[in-house]
Amino acid sequence: xxxxxxxxxxxxxxxxxxxxxxxxxxxxxxxxxxxxxxxxxxxxxxxxxxxxxxxxxxxxxxxxxxxxxxxxxxxxxxxxxxxxxxxxxxxxxxxxxxxxxxxxxxxxxxxxxxxxxxxxxxxxxxxxxxxxxxxxxxxxxxxxxxxxxxxxxxxxxxxxxxxxxxxxxxxxxxxxxxxxxxxxxxxxxxxxxxxxxxxxxxxxxxxxxxxxxxxxxxxxxxxxxxxxxxxxxxxxxxxxxxxxxxxxxxxxxxxxxxxxxxxxxxxxxxxxxxxxxxxxxxxxxxxxxxxxxxxxxxxxxxxxxxxxxxxxxxxxxxxxxxxxxxxxxxxxxxxxxxxxxxxxxxxxxxxxxxxxxxxxxxxxxxxxxxxxxxxxxxxxxxxxxxxxxxxxxxxxxxxxxxxxxxxxxxxxxxxxxxxxxxxxxxxx
Numbered sequence: 001x002x003x004x005x006x007x008x009x010x011x012x013x014x015x016x017x018x019x020x021x022x023x024x025x026x027x028x029x030x031x032x033x034x035x036x037x038x039x040x041x042x043x044x045x046x047x048x049x050x051x052x053x054x055x056x057x058x059x060x061x062x063x064x065x066x067x068x069x070x071x072x073x074x075x076x077x078x079x080x081x082x083x084x085x086x087x088x089x090x091x092x093x094x095x096x097x098x099x100x101x102x103x104x105x106x107x108x109x110x111x112x113x114x115x116x117x118x119x120x121x122x123x124x125x126x127x128x129x130x131x132x133x134x135x136x137x138x139x140x141x142x143x144x145x146x147x148x149x150x151x152x153x154x155x156x157x158x159x160x161x162x163x164x165x166x167x168x169x170x171x172x173x174x175x176x177x178x179x180x181x182x183x184x185x186x187x188x189x190x191x192x193x194x195x196x197x198x199x200x201x202x203x204x205x206x207x208x209x210x211x212x213x214x215x216x217x218x219x220x221x222x223x224x225x226x227x228x229x230x231x232x233x234x235x236x237x238x239x240x241x242x243x244x245x246x247x248x249x250x251x252x253x254x255x256x257x258x259x260x261x262x263x264x265x266x267x268x269x270x271x272x273x274x275x276x277x278x279x280x281x282x283x284x285x286x287x288x289x290x291x292x293x294x295x296x297x298x299x300x301x302x303x304x305x306x307x308x309x310x311x312x313x314x315x316x317x318x319x320x321x322x323x324x325x326x327x328x329x330x331x332x333x334x335x336x337x338x339x340x341x342x343x344x345x346x347x348x349x350x351x352x353x354x355x356x357x358x359x360x361x362x363x364x365x366x367x368x369x370x371x372x373x374x375x376x377x378x379x380x381x382x383x384x385x386x387x388x389x390x391x392x393x394x395x396x397x398x399x400x401x402x403x404x405x406x407x408x409x410x411x412x413x414x415x416x417x418x419x420x421x422x423x424x425x426x427x428x
Contacts, residue, residue, distance in 0.1 A: 008054055008055065008056055008057055008081075009034075009037065009054070009056040009057070010032075010033050010056060010057050010058065010226070011028060011031070011033040011034070011037050011056050011057065011058045011059075011060070012037050012039075012046075012049075012056040012058075012059055012060070013028065013037060013038040013039065013059070013060035013061075014039055014040075014041040014042065014043070014045050014046040014049075014060065014061050014062055015038065015039075015040065015041070015060070015062040015089070016040070016041070016042050016062045016064050016065050017062075017064075018040075019113060019114075020062065020089065020112060020113070020114050021038050021039075021040065023113075023114045023116055023119065024038045024060065024114070024119065025038050027116060027119050027120055027123065029197075030120075030199065030222055030223065031123055031127070031223050032223030032224060032225055032226065032229075037056075038060075041062075042062055042064070042065045042066065043061050043062065043063055043065075043066050043069075043072045043073070043076060044066075044072065046059065046061045046076060047072070047075050047076050047079055050076070050079040050080060051079045054081065055079075055080045055081040055083075055084040056084065057083070057084065057085065057130050058084070058085050058087070058123070058126050058127075058130065059080070059084055059085070059086045059087070060086075060087050060088075060089070061076065061086065061087075061088050061089070062088075062089050062090070062112075063088050063089065063090035063092075064089070064090055064091050064112060069088075069090065069092075069097065069101065070097075070100050070101070070104060073086075073088070073101065073104045073105070073106065074104060077104070077105060085107045085126045085129055085130060086105065086106050086107055087106070087107050087108045087109075087110065087122050087123075087126060088101060088106050088108070088109050088110070089109070089110045089111070089112050089114060090109065090110075090111070090112060091111070091112050093111055097109075107122070107125070107126055107129065108122045108125070108126075110122060120219055124215075124218050124219070143176065143260055143388075144387045144388055144390065144391030145256050145259075145260060145261070145262070145387065146170070146176070146260070146261045146262075146282075146283075146383050146384055146386070146387030146388075147252075147256070147261065147262040147263075147264070147281055147282055147283065147387075148166065148262075148263055148264070148281065148282075148283040148284070148285055148383050149264045149266045149277065149278055149281040149283070149284050149285065150162055150163040150166065150263065150264065150265055150266060150285045150287060151266050151267075151268065151271060151278070151284065151285070151286050151287065151301060152267075152268065152286075152287045152288075153286060153287065153288040153289070153294045153297040153298045153301060154288070154289065154291070154293055154294050154297055156289075157287050157288055157289050157294065157319055157320070158287055158289075158319040158320055158346075159265065159287040159319075160182070160184070160188070160189045160190065160193065160265050161193070161319070161353075161362075161363055162285065162287050162317060162319060162346075162376065162379075163180065163182070163190070163263050163264075163265040164180065164189075164190060164193045164194065164265075164362045164363075165362045165363045165364035165365075165373070165376050166263050166285070166364075166376065166379060166380055166383070167179075167180040167228060167230075167261075167263040167362075168224075168228060168362040168364050168365055169364050169376060169377060169379075169380035170261045170263065170380055170383070170384070171225060171227040171228035171261070172225070172227070172228075172365070173377065173380060174261070174380060174381075174384050175227070176227065176259075176260035176261045176384075177227045177228075177258075177259045177260045177261070178227060178228050178229075178259055178260065178261040178262070178263065179221065179229055179230075179231065179255040179258070179259040179261070179262045179263070180224075180228065180229070180230045180231070180232075180263050180265070181202075181231050181232075181248075181251060181252070181255065181262060181263070181264045181265065182198075182202075182230065182231070182232035182233075182265045183202075183248065183264060183265060183266055183267060183270050183277075184232075184265065184267045184270075185202060185203070185206070185233045185235045185241050186233075186234070186235050186236075186237055186239075186241075188232045188233065188234070188265065190230050190232040190265055191222060191230050191232045192360075193356075193357075193360070193361075193362060194224040194228075194230060194360060194361070194362065195359075195360025195361070196222050196224060196230060196360075197222065198222065198230070198232040198233050198234050199220065199222050199232075199233075200220075200233070201216075201219070201220025201221065201222070201231050201232075201233075202220070202231050202232055202233035202251075203233045203235055204220065205220065205231075205247055205250075205251060206241060206242075206243050206247050209243075209246065209247040209250060212247065212250045212251060212254055213254065214254060214257060214258060216254070217231075217251075217254045217255060217258050218258070229259070231251065231255075245273070245274035245276060245277065248270075248274060248277055249276065249277075249280070252264070252277075252280070261383075261384075261387075264277065264281065266278065268301075271301075275308055278305065278308070278309050278312070279308055279309045279312075281309070281312055282311075282312060282313065282386060282387065282390055283312065283313050283315065283383055283386055283387075284305055284309060284312045284313070284314050284315070285314075285315045285316075285317055285379070286298065286301055286302065286305075286314060286315070286316050286317070287317050287319050288316065288317070288318055288319070288334075288342075289318065289319060289320055289321075290318060290321065290322075290327050290328060290329045290330070290331060290334050291328045291329060292328065292329060295329060295334055295337045295338060298316070298338050299337070299338050302314065302316070302338060302340065313386050315343045315344065315379065315382065316338075316340065316341075316342050316343050316344075317342070317343060317344040317345070317346065317375070317379065318331070318334070318342045318344070318345045318346065319346045320346070320348040321345050321346060321347050321348055322348050331345070344375040344376075344378060344379050345375060346372060346375050346376065347371060347372050348372075349367065349370070349372040352366060352367045352370065352372055363376070364376050364377070
């Protein structure tokens with residue numbers, strides 16, 4: 001396949017009727033492309049537009065109003081740059097026309113009125129063709145799959161914000177195709193944080209686990225960019241999640257086959273009900289704040305992980321860290337109470353957080369180059385490093401320090417922390 005200039009748009013579409021445009025636009029958006037690239041126009045409109053502009057990677061054209069489709073397709077070929085994949089739609093159901101169109105270089109021909117599933121399948125096949133190695137080009141380097149689960153010690157600690165930023169950094173900074181799996185089925189923000197509609201993919205998977213395969217993943221994932229896709233849900237509050245957890249394992253297996261990285265936003269309720277999800281992850285990131293309640297739950301979660309996921313590399317990240325005078329517990333006292341060091345510390349930046357929320361972009365993207373995001377960049381690099389080391393047989397872990405004999409109980413450690421708070425040792 002010929003080289004595609006980096007400045008090309010990923011998609012452009014020309015259709016002659018509103019009904020077709022209404023079907024195309026949400027599908028185009030789900031692939032991470034701009035829905036407004038679907039325009040009203042016939043094949044000649046496409047020829048005219050492409051005669052003065054660069055061709056997109058994927059072009060959708062409508063043959064409904066052309067009297068000589070083969071001749072007009074040949075005219076389109078004269079203005080299309082090499083490497084453009086063309087999908088056509090029309091109202092004529094004729095085998096000879098279909099064969100002639102394919103012979104002229106069209107990738108696929110769809111009948112109108114358009115069927116959404118047929119459109120998605122055609123787009124998926126076109127993407128596969130566009131990303132396939134060109135003749136004489138070496139195959140992509142096979143890199144080890146990296147996966148991480150992100151768990152918050154408390155609601156509001158910012159675990160979902162960290163998970164979204166981590167997924168974005170793995171896709172954009174590390175250049176790896178990445179899947180973000182948000183398992184907060186009712187209240188997850190994975191899609192919202194990326195300004196996306198969550199779709200029904202995760203809900204459908206839970207309701208019909210037998211449907212989960214490679215094609216299902218391709219259709220269900222909502223694309224945020226060329227290398228980042230999200231699977232999440234906004235299930236009705238009156239619809240409890242009824243599953244034995246096997247569906248989540250199947251989703252992870254298929255994501256492992258389809259993507260180079262997987263980030264799982266793992267709510268504590270799912271951890272309790274389906275502990276195997278954490279047990280199977282090579283990296284578990286525990287997100288906390290410097291508060292008494294967070295210290296209590298950090299002790300509990302870290303202890304559980306040590307007993308139930310001993311092979312996992314556990315990384316502890318303190319999020320939303322305020323200046324010392326505004327902290328409920330100092331870092332030193334927090335680390336003393338949980339008997340291990342904090343690996344990463346993300347400063348609280350109200351202005352950056354508000355800007356990211358307003359623009360529907362990850363904190364890591366909005367704050368590129370800032371001190372707030374630097375620890376997240378280091379975290380992403382660590383996740384990739386662990387995956388590379390595990391693949392090479394060198395399991396470097398940053399797990400918790402080994403507890404000595406006669407370690408104090410949870411209540412004992414919290415009592416010590418409270419005593420320091422009461423004696424004024426903790427700076428406020």
